[in-house]
Amino acid sequence: MLDPASRSSGVHFLSAHAVIRQLIRSSGVGPGDLVIDFGAGPGTITAPLAATGSRILAIERDAAFVRKLNRRFADRPLVKVVHADLRTVPLPSKDFFVVASIPFAVSTVLLRRLLSRRSLVGADLVVEWGFARRVVAARTAETAKWARKYELRVARRIPASCFRPAPRVDAAHLVIRKRR
Numbered sequence: 505m506l507d508p509a510s511r512s513s514g515v516h517f518l519s520a521h522a523v524i525r526q527l528i529r530s531s532g533v534g535p536g537d538l539v540i541d542f543g544a545g546p547g548t549i550t551a552p553l554a555a556t557g558s559r560i561l562a563i564e565r566d567a568a569f570v571r572k573l574n575r576r577f578a579d580r581p582l583v584k585v586v587h588a589d590l591r592t593v594p595l596p597s598k599d600f601f602v603v604a605s606i607p608f609a610v611s612t613v614l615l616r617r618l619l620s621r622r623s624l625v626g627a628d629l630v631v632e633w634g635f636a637r638r639v640v641a642a643r644t645a646e647t648a649k650w651a652r653k654y655e656l657r658v659a660r661r662i663p664a665s666c667f668r669p670a671p672r673v674d675a676a677h678l679v680i681r682k683r684r
């Protein structure tokens with residue numbers, strides 16, 4: 505069987521552990537929090553997230569990655585692997601956080617879903633650099649509406665060299681926090 509990564513064209517996996525640590529530290533999640541890792545892949549973010557003691561939903565569409573995740577987290581009762589498409593999977597009605605490096609192609613769809621949920625408390629996302637800049641600029645009616653409900657900022661630029669394979673463009677750590 506082919507490794508799942510080799511079959512996923514256009515998918516870039518974070519290989520810089522320092523970036524993953526920054527994402528998790530920024531999120532501030534801990535025991536008792538519900539956290540979603542969208543597009544969990546091989547579990548590169550899921551594993552250090554699990555170490556925070558939070559409850560994790562690792563959502564992944566690729567069946568081979570789902571098998572891998574189930575094996576990897578079989579002894580971690582706080583990690584639930586969900587075989588689903590992030591564009592349609594039901595989102596929690598109780599407070600939740602997101603820490604994820606998402607597939608760039610579905611960034612808009614996912615943000616639309618997340619930012620229309622009252623239960624989203626915060627998100628730390630890896631997205632395409634240009635996309636992040638457009639979101640925080642809040643120049644469209646939609647992004648301006650998001651900005652009224654959520655604080656949106658770019659924490660840092662993430663060079664393409666932090667991924668395997670490297671994408672053609674850099675990425676960003678996008679921070680989203682519900683306004684009080």
Ligand SMILES: C[S@@+](CC[C@H](N)C(=O)[O-])C[C@H]1O[C@@H](n2cnc3c(N)ncnc32)[C@H](O)[C@@H]1O
Pocket residue numbers: 512515516517518542543544545546547548549563564565566569588589590591604605606607608610
């Ligand atoms: C950018 S990779 C990130 C993988 C991992 N989080 C990491 O940082 O290395 C995106 C992952 O999302 C998965 N994926 C792509 N489209 C998806 C969708 N619509 N729903 C759920 N997962 C998806 C891919 O199979 C891949 O594992």
